[in-house]
Amino acid sequence: SQKIEQNSEALNIQEGKTATLTCNYTNYSPAYLQWYRQDPGRGPVFLLLIRENEKEKRKERLKVTFDTTLKQSLFHITASQPADSATYLCALAQYRDDKIIFGKGTRLHILP
Amino acid sequence: SAVISQKPSRDICQRGTSLTIQCQVDSQVTMMFWYRQQPGQSLTLIATANQGSEATYESGFVIDKFPISRPNLTFSTLTVSNMSPEDSSIYLCSASPGGGSYNEQFFGPGTRLTVL
Numbered sequence: 001s002q003k004i005e006q007n008s009e010a011l012n013i014q015e016g017k018t019a020t021l022t023c024n025y026t027n028y029s030p031a032y033l034q035w036y037r038q039d040p041g042r043g044p045v046f047l048l049l050i051r052e053n054e055k056e057k058r059k060e061r062l063k064v065t066f067d068t069t070l071k072q073s074l075f076h077i078t079a080s081q082p083a084d085s086a087t088y089l090c091a092l093a094q095y096r097d098d099k100i101i102f103g104k105g106t107r108l109h110i111l112p
Numbered sequence: 113s114a115v116i117s118q119k120p121s122r123d124i125c126q127r128g129t130s131l132t133i134q135c136q137v138d139s140q141v142t143m144m145f146w147y148r149q150q151p152g153q154s155l156t157l158i159a160t161a162n163q164g165s166e167a168t169y170e171s172g173f174v175i176d177k178f179p180i181s182r183p184n185l186t187f188s189t190l191t192v193s194n195m196s197p198e199d200s201s202i203y204l205c206s207a208s209p210g211g212g213s214y215n216e217q218f219f220g221p222g223t224r225l226t227v228l
Binding site: 032034041044051102104 | 116143145147152153154155156157160170204206208211214215216217218219220221222
C-alpha cells in the first residue's frame with residue numbers, strides 16, 4: 001500500500017543547531033515533493049517544492065533534499081530558532097495528478 | 113499568492129444535522145480542495161472542486177455525505193450532511209492559484225467541527 005512516513009514523535013532541538021526532518025514514502029512515484037509548516041489552530045503554509053530531477057533546494061535557512069532511489073526527502077532548518085517550532089508536513093504529487101497527498105507531520109520543538 | 117478565509121471558524125452541532133462551510137479566496141483560482149484533519153492525523157483530501165464541473169471525490173468520501181458547490185472562481189462550500197460524532201474534525205479548504213500539484217497550495221484557517 002502507499003505510505004508517506006514522517007517521524008511520529010516530536011523532535012527537540014537546541015536553539016542554533018540544525019534540525020533535520022525525514023519524509024519516507026513507499027509505492028509512490030512522485031513528480032514533486034512539497035514541505036509545509038503548520039502552527040496550532042492554523043492551516044498549513046507552503047515552504048518549499050522540489051522536483052524529482054532536483055537533488056537539493058534551498059531557501060534562506062531551509063534546505064530540502066530529494067532522493068528518489070532511497071524514496072526519501074530530508075528537510076533541514078539551519079541556525080534554528082524557537083520561532084521555528086511547529087509541525088512540518090511533507091506532501092507528494094504524482095505525474096498528471098492535480099492533488100497532493102500529505103504525511104502526518106513531525107512536531108518540532110526548538111529549545112531556547 | 114492567495115488569501116483564503118473560511119466560515120464558520122468553529123461550530124458545535126447535534127447529531128443528524130448538517131453544516132455548510134464556506135471558503136472564500138481573494139483571487140480567481142481554477143482548483144480548490146477540501147481536506148479533513150483529525151487530531152494528530154494528516155490532512156486527508158475529501159474532494160477537488162473545479163468551477164463549472166462536478167467535484168471529484170476521493171475514495172471513502174461520497175457526494176451525498178459531503179456535497180460541494182463551486183459557483184464561481186473565488187468561492188466554494190462544503191456541506192457535512194447527517195452528521196455523527198465521527199465527523200468531528202477540522203475541515204480545511206485550499207486553493208492552487210497556479211493550478212496543478214507542481215504549484216503551492218494556500219490554505220484557509222480551518223473550521224473546527226464538534227458533533228455531539
